[in-house]
Amino acid sequence: MKVNFTGRHVEVSSALKAQAQERLDKMASFLDDIIDVHVILSVEKHRHQAEVTLKTRASAFVASAESMDMYKSLSEAMDKLESQAHKHAAKKTSGRHEATPRKDLVAEEV
Structure with a gap:
C-alpha cells in the first residue's frame, strides 16, 4: 500500500503521519486489496x-472532515473512511442466498 501525504499551508508532522498510518493498517485487515x-x-x-x-482494485473511498484541530479532523475523516470500508466489506461478504423451495400449490381432489 502506497501512502502519499500532502500539506497545503501546513507542514505534515511525523505524528500526523503515524496516526494516519496506524488507522490505515487497521483497515488493511478487512480491505485486503488497498492500492493507493x-x-x-x-x-x-x-x-x-x-x-x-483510498483506492482499491474495485472501488475508491473518499472522506473529509473539518474542525479547529488537525488531529481531530484527521481522526474524523478516518472514522468516516472506516465506516465506508466496513459497509463495503459487509456487502462483499453477505451475497445472495438461495431461495427456499415453495410448496406446490396444487388443489386437492375431494
Missing part, C-alpha cells in the same frame, strides 16, 4: 481540513 492512499491536510485561517482518498 492519498491524505491531504490543509489549513485556511482557523479551519483545519483533512481529506483521505
